Amino acid sequence: xxxxxxxxxxxxxxxxxxxxxxxxxxxxxxxxxxxxxxxxxxxxxxxxxxxxxxxxxxxxxxxxxxxxxxxxxxxxxxxxxxxxxxxxxxxxxxxxxxxxxxxxxxxxxxxxxxxxxxxxxxxxxxxxxxxxxxxxxxxxxxxxxxxxxxxxxxxxxxxxxxxxxxxxxxxxxxxxxxxxxxxxxxxxxxxxxxxxxxxxxxxxxxxxxxxxxxxxxxxxxxxxxxxxxxxxxxxxxxxxxxxxxxxxxxxxxxxxxxxxxxxxxxxxxxxxxxxxxxxxxxxxxxxxxxxxxxxxxxxxxxxxxxxxxxxxxxxxxxxxxxxxxxxxxxxxxxxxxxxxxxxxxxxxxxxxxxxxxxxxxxxxxxxxxxxxxxxxxxxxxxxxxxxxxxxxxxxxxxxxxxxxxxxxxxxxxxxxxxxxxxxxxx
Numbered sequence: 001x002x003x004x005x006x007x008x009x010x011x012x013x014x015x016x017x018x019x020x021x022x023x024x025x026x027x028x029x030x031x032x033x034x035x036x037x038x039x040x041x042x043x044x045x046x047x048x049x050x051x052x053x054x055x056x057x058x059x060x061x062x063x064x065x066x067x068x069x070x071x072x073x074x075x076x077x078x079x080x081x082x083x084x085x086x087x088x089x090x091x092x093x094x095x096x097x098x099x100x101x102x103x104x105x106x107x108x109x110x111x112x113x114x115x116x117x118x119x120x121x122x123x124x125x126x127x128x129x130x131x132x133x134x135x136x137x138x139x140x141x142x143x144x145x146x147x148x149x150x151x152x153x154x155x156x157x158x159x160x161x162x163x164x165x166x167x168x169x170x171x172x173x174x175x176x177x178x179x180x181x182x183x184x185x186x187x188x189x190x191x192x193x194x195x196x197x198x199x200x201x202x203x204x205x206x207x208x209x210x211x212x213x214x215x216x217x218x219x220x221x222x223x224x225x226x227x228x229x230x231x232x233x234x235x236x237x238x239x240x241x242x243x244x245x246x247x248x249x250x251x252x253x254x255x256x257x258x259x260x261x262x263x264x265x266x267x268x269x270x271x272x273x274x275x276x277x278x279x280x281x282x283x284x285x286x287x288x289x290x291x292x293x294x295x296x297x298x299x300x301x302x303x304x305x306x307x308x309x310x311x312x313x314x315x316x317x318x319x320x321x322x323x324x325x326x327x328x329x330x331x332x333x334x335x336x337x338x339x340x341x342x343x344x345x346x347x348x349x350x351x352x353x354x355x356x357x358x359x360x361x362x363x364x365x366x367x368x369x370x371x372x373x374x375x376x377x378x379x380x381x382x383x384x385x386x387x388x389x390x391x392x393x394x395x396x397x398x399x400x401x402x403x404x405x406x407x408x409x410x411x412x413x414x415x416x417x418x419x420x421x422x423x424x425x426x
Contacts, residue, residue: 019046024046025048025116025118026042027052027119028052030059031061031123031124032060033193034123037196038121038200038203040091041380042121044093044390045382046388050113051095051396052097055098059087061087067085068082068083069369070082073374083395085365087395092363092394092395094396095405096398097406098398098402098426106426114143116409119207120134136222145218147207149222149223150222153170153228154169154173155228167196167227170195170228174232174234174235175240176190176235178251180251181253182253199225259277260277260314262276267326267328270344272326272344274333281339282306284333289316329341357376360381364377378391406426
């Protein structure tokens with residue numbers, strides 16, 4: 001079927017070979033975005049990821065619109081047969097089992113499963129895993145080799161106890177919002193959930209490092225990552241405390257005057273990005289504009305001068321770009337003169353880029369019933385020369401792998417599983 005197609009972005013020599021994490025088993029106790037994104041990456045690189053939910057499905061992503069179902073794509077309330085496209089995006093390549101961890105039987109089954117896996121990933125509210133009896137200290141008694149990853153919102157212990165973590169809260173506390181927007185305008189939220197995406201990437205790095213450490217020592221450990229810490233670490237890439245001393249504002253809008261000409265400029269059909277901080281590139285911009293005399297103009301003759309006179313410089317460039325199309329500007333600057341420049345693409349334009357799709361950075365999302373593609377989702381933007389990685393479009397139904405996992409890993413019989421179903425443990 002179409003929805004079983006594997007999207008592979010590794011080299012052709014690696015086609016059909018196992019992923020680099022083949023043989024690694026993961027118990028996935030995550031919900032929403034940050035945790036599931038981490039385990040999605042693990043699954044896409046070949047790990048066997050077993051997503052654990054309560055029998056009624058506790059992942060809050062299940063209620064996120066839009067939904068895909070018998071009536072197609074819908075944004076209104078969820079109906080029977082509908083599945084959240086958010087869940088569909090984040091649950092590919094995973095197995096699904098259900099366990100009621102609040103029951104003694106469910107808790108015991110989880111602990112037994114923990115003896116047979118390499119990694120556990122959770123992103124519950126602070127203290128919840130411990131209250132349920134599935135925190136690191138309890139699990140390491142069952143499996144001293146376990147790599148146990150916790151993805152927290154605001155740190156552990158949190159400086160904001162009881163705060164439900166949302167990406168906008170993390171962005172607000174991180175300084176990212178204050179650093180985004182026009183200098184004379186309000187702070188601006190970044191348009192993608194950057195905190196939810198940064199933390200799982202750090203978590204993935206931590207998990208892989210811990211697995212490598214375990215191979216050398218035989219000892220597992222806990223890996224703890226905070227969304228807030230992750231995003232603040234990005235903010236630290238710029239030396240804001242130093243930049244503020246000479247009066248540079250944190251918010252620089254569409255222009256970065258230290259590198260002028262460097263910014264987003266209007267075109268007849270949208271906008272273009274131009275990055276010409278080097279003197280030679282700036283001269284080529286002036287040449288393309290038909291204003292070669294600016295090359296010797298004291299206001300623009302070098303980078304320091306251009307920074308001091310950036311307002312005038314940017315106005316001149318806007319006047320020029322505004323009478324050309326995006327394609328014409330890129331043709332004159334990049335293709336003819338080698339100046340870094342690009343069309344500012346909308347999200348849909350970027351998602352339709354066949355080169356990006358071919359490399360596996362994005363992957364199709366398909367209707368589980370018909371197999372028809374309806375959108376693009378997360379991919380695995382890492383290529384390996386000797387391994388196959390990627391994400392299928394198949395998404396498991398809730399508890400689809402209960403029997404397979406409990407029989408193969410714990411040796412339960414069919415009547416044992418029937419009893420667990422009847423007592424609502426699974």
